[in-house]
Amino acid sequence: MIMPPEWLRGYRKATFASDLLAGSVVTIMLIPQSLAYALLAGLPAEMGLYASILPLIVYALLGSSRTLSVGPVAVVSLMTAMAVGKVAEAGSADYAAAAIALAALSGIMLLVMGFLRFGFLANFLSHPVVSGFITASAFIIALGQVKHLLGVPAQGHNLPTQLSSLLMHVPDTNPITLVTGLLAIAFLVWARRGLQPLLRRAGLSQDVASILAKAGPVLLIVGTVAGSYLFHFADRGVALVGAVPRGMPSLALPPLDPGLWSQLALSALLIAIIGFVESVSVGKTLAAKRRQRIDPNQELVALGGANVASAFSGGFPVTGGFSRSVVNFDAGAQTPAASILAAAGIALAALFLTPLLYYLPNATLAATIIVAVSSLVDLDLVRRAWRYSISDFTAICTTIVATLMLGIELGVLTGILVSVLLHLYKTTRPHIAVVGAVAGTEHYRNVERHSVITHPNLVSLRIDESLYFANASYLEDYIYQWVAANDSIEHVILQCTAVNEIDMSALEALEAIDHRLREQGITLNLSEVKGPVMDALKSVDFIQRLSGRVFLSHHQAVKALKTDEIEPYII
Amino acid sequence: MIMPPEWLRGYRKATFASDLLAGSVVTIMLIPQSLAYALLAGLPAEMGLYASILPLIVYALLGSSRTLSVGPVAVVSLMTAMAVGKVAEAGSADYAAAAIALAALSGIMLLVMGFLRFGFLANFLSHPVVSGFITASAFIIALGQVKHLLGVPAQGHNLPTQLSSLLMHVPDTNPITLVTGLLAIAFLVWARRGLQPLLRRAGLSQDVASILAKAGPVLLIVGTVAGSYLFHFADRGVALVGAVPRGMPSLALPPLDPGLWSQLALSALLIAIIGFVESVSVGKTLAAKRRQRIDPNQELVALGGANVASAFSGGFPVTGGFSRSVVNFDAGAQTPAASILAAAGIALAALFLTPLLYYLPNATLAATIIVAVSSLVDLDLVRRAWRYSISDFTAICTTIVATLMLGIELGVLTGILVSVLLHLYKTTRPHIAVVGAVAGTEHYRNVERHSVITHPNLVSLRIDESLYFANASYLEDYIYQWVAANDSIEHVILQCTAVNEIDMSALEALEAIDHRLREQGITLNLSEVKGPVMDALKSVDFIQRLSGRVFLSHHQAVKALKTDEIEPYII
DSSP: OOSOOTTTTTOOHHHHHHHHHHHHHHHHHHHHHHHHHHHHTTOOHHHHHHTTTHHHHHHHHHOSOSSOOEEOOHHHHHHHHHHHHHHSOTTSHHHHHHHHHHHHHHHHHHHHHHHTTGGGGGGGSOHHHHHHHHHHHHHHHHHHHHHHHHTOOOOOSSHHHHHHHHHHHGGGOOHHHHHHHHHHHHHHHHIIIIIHHHHHHTTOOHHHHHHHHTTHHHHHHHHHHHHHHHTTGGGGTOOBOOOOOOSOOOOOOOOOOHHHHHHHHHHHHHHHHHHHHHHHHHHHHHHHHTTOOOOHHHHHHHHHHHHHHHHHTTOOOOEEOHHHHHHHHHTTOOSTHHHHHHHHHHHHHHHHTGGGGGGOBHHHHHHHHHHHHHTTOOOHHHHHHHHHOHHHHHHHHHHHHHHHHHOHHHHHHHHHHHHHHHHHHHHHSOOEEEEEEOTTSSOEEETTTSOOBBOTTEEEEEEOSOBOHHHHHHHHHHHHHHHHHOTTOOEEEEEOTTOOOBOHHHHHHHHHHHHHHHHTTOEEEEESOOHHHHHHHHHTTHHHHOSSOEESSHHHHHHHHOOSOBOOOOO | OOSOOTTTTTOOHHHHHHHHHHHHHHHHHHHHHHHHHHHHTTOOHHHHHHTTTHHHHHHHHHOSOSSOOEEOOHHHHHHHHHHHHHHSOTTSHHHHHHHHHHHHHHHHHHHHHHHTTOGGGGGGSOHHHHHHHHHHHHHHHHHHHHHHHHTOOOOOSSHHHHHHHHHHHGGGOOHHHHHHHHHHHHHHHHIIIIIHHHHHHTTOOHHHHHHHHTTHHHHHHHHHHHHHHHTTGGGGTOOBOOOOOOSOOOOOOOOOOHHHHHHHHHHHHHHHHHHHHHHHHHHHHHHHHTTOOOOHHHHHHHHHHHHHHHHHTTOOOOEEOHHHHHHHHHTTOOSTHHHHHHHHHHHHHHHHTGGGGGGOBHHHHHHHHHHHHHTTOOOHHHHHHHHHOHHHHHHHHHHHHHHHHHOHHHHHHHHHHHHHHHHHHHHHSOOEEEEEEETTSSOEEETTTSOEEBOTTEEEEEEOSOBOTTTHHHHHHHHHHHHHHOTTOOEEEEEOTTOOOBOHHHHHHHHHHHHHHHHTTOEEEEESOOHHHHHHHHHTTHHHHOSSOEESSHHHHHHHHOOSOBOOOOO
């Protein structure tokens, strides 16, 4: 990580051209987004800009993705608001300080996870849980912005509290604010589709048009700033962004208050993991399109560095954002240089544009947020899960409901817990199939699904699961019941094709089964035992003490043990 | 459960004779044990007797085990001391009340779990965790009794605190107490082996001798009571049991204080689960010897009833004990009537023997406990686990260390957590084997373990694990790397013999893999897909959109896709 990244060596002029273009497009997009997400996190607007300068540069140098664009994102900003709101008064200096500490803390956690190569941890966030969580968060975020559209104070970080608080304040709605906000939303929605054709008709080339079209949010800001200035919104009770300090962020040590850090620890961990998972999924998607690969552990380090950088430059938690990365990619970014150029763009904005933001209505930013998060909602997945598997469906719905009702932190924790428990529960009742030979072949199939040959003096059981503590006793009961119900049985053959592990509890269960069957004059045999499992069983003399034998193939086992046959019956 | 249990109908005189004998033997054994475990739980001696009357009867009527003997047991008594110690002052009336409430609470939890048929929950306590936990608890229990041997006050519920507290008090040791205690231990250890032969030589028959030999602890009590009376232990600063109220327990409602109950909830749950698991494992062992079966869910109900009964009759949490059940079994108990007779025996003791206990030194009971729990230590299992599997070994050691260092509640929770995480971690890196055909057969085996035939234009990958969110991305990376390293590949065949489930995250991974391979002109094929998995894949048109095909057998897949062969190479 000390040596210059491989993209930097042999960096070419042509590459620079396209990187510069992508960089400028992203800048145009980042300015409003950064301001908006600062608002969402309950922080002063300039912190949004600060979080979009140094972090981009650090990620560009450390990251394994070529086109990922890092910065404040909706979900993480909301999580920041949640976490910081618990320890400090909104709007206070402590509040901003806590946000900075949060960035430092989650950054350090990411770095540690990276050095420990804990990238795999992200695997425990199943896709249903993540998308359910993000969908629910989008609702909460959008609903949280409604108060800025109405121009009323309102609290709440979950559906019920938000709604009740909003309804209470509806009477105090400021009409001008509301109109501004609604017009802003209307414009943004239109700009997504309508702006580009318009520019084409204005005679611009396809490329230029498609790039300028991305400036919609900026045009909106310019327009509303002008409007709010001309029509004296300030005197009409419209909430404005107000004075935004001009200039670059000053580098400073984040607050090192142990009490504060311990209070923020859990939230920081959640932000680190959620941010990491969101960022990696974006990075993977883009990398796949250009046959590039990203290294999760390297990503942990890069995101960790970006967050620490954010903390040292007065920013708040950042991660790889979906929309901006896609824009960066589509605008033709070839290397992380594009992000460095974007960072420079934001820096210029921080230096020269902030005065213009004085008249910017909060409603404009709220509109920007609402339109941005609307694309995060993915209800189609719920429908898909319903068709595909009941347990995935349960996981999604639990996550969505828990997030909406309990807030995002408890929401995602519930989601993870439920998905893991569902998986474990499934393995406690392993699928065990009675199998027989497909006539004329050496293949054995489930007697309930195929017409196969079986034998009265033996039973072939295919165990479709690894055997471990959670399902060992189930196997025991299953075999005892089967044997009790069939007195002609002389041999039990367990086809272990699907048994990838036999842990100690399961080993003891097998020993108990073997002992019990032996008393009843029945032998226990194994077939198609995997190499690693066989090694383990031999290490404790289980094979040597087994009443029956171990066969390489199930067919050999049946040939060796069968007496007469039962012809296949057609189901 | 309302109708009389099946053993009661057609109950015979011969059966009664053996039940009566077993009942009396168990009574002789239960009296000292009940007193000792009450002491261990920090409760007045009589509560030990109370906990050994009604619960036995209730279990006899509800239980599915014929010979399980229910009552106070070492580990659960220690857990009771732990739990109650948190909410009340040792020795106070509140303390006893809390213990009663604890019995009621865990009893109700067991009943609820039973009615919900949650017996499977016990499966998540792997055998390594349980035995590691019990071994460590035995140490803590024995060490906790040393203070009674020394006759000093000492606290601590985990190794470090116990040791430091003991060492601090060593100077205050009461010599007479110490001598009594050590003699008691010596006698009990000798009695286990030496008493029976002695009685035989005294001319008693084998049966009578073996039964009377079990009276060792009672003889010890009689002996030490006499000694303490004759040599005025009371005046010599030896701690005695003291006045034990005479008579039967009075039935009373357990304290119904919501605050108290919520404080005890977690401990009650742990006691319920640990007690259940201990009891069921004993019950299973004994039932197996006589070809009887026990029903876990029925056991939940029976143990729940027993604990509620204990609470209503002034007792504390109870469960099926190992040593006493074995004694009951060996003494020839045929039906639960034996336990009912034992209960009657204890009742008589409560009515007439309690005055004699006044002079009983606590050291005697401490000796009884130490000798009793010494049989719970199972270090051989640690050795066995070391040989068998590193993860089981880790689970045992973590549980033992955590229990010794953090105390038993955190200890067992840590054990459960670690064993589950270890299992999940294993599944995140599934074993994937490159397989080839065993010459002249249709069997495919790992190329690293067997000399097999492979083909340059295709790769056969056998996935030895169900595919779900935790390992989906691993498979993706594995295949991409494999393909990147072998340019001659035209077909990838996944042998799904061991894939018992493909959840939605894994499905998306497969779709991504298929898409990516297609771009590289490679087809993705599946073979030997299980019925249920196939159904799920079809439900979302995955099979229809797959670049390759799905084959019934892996051999067919290879036959269809291979070009020329590579002869097996011998390793």
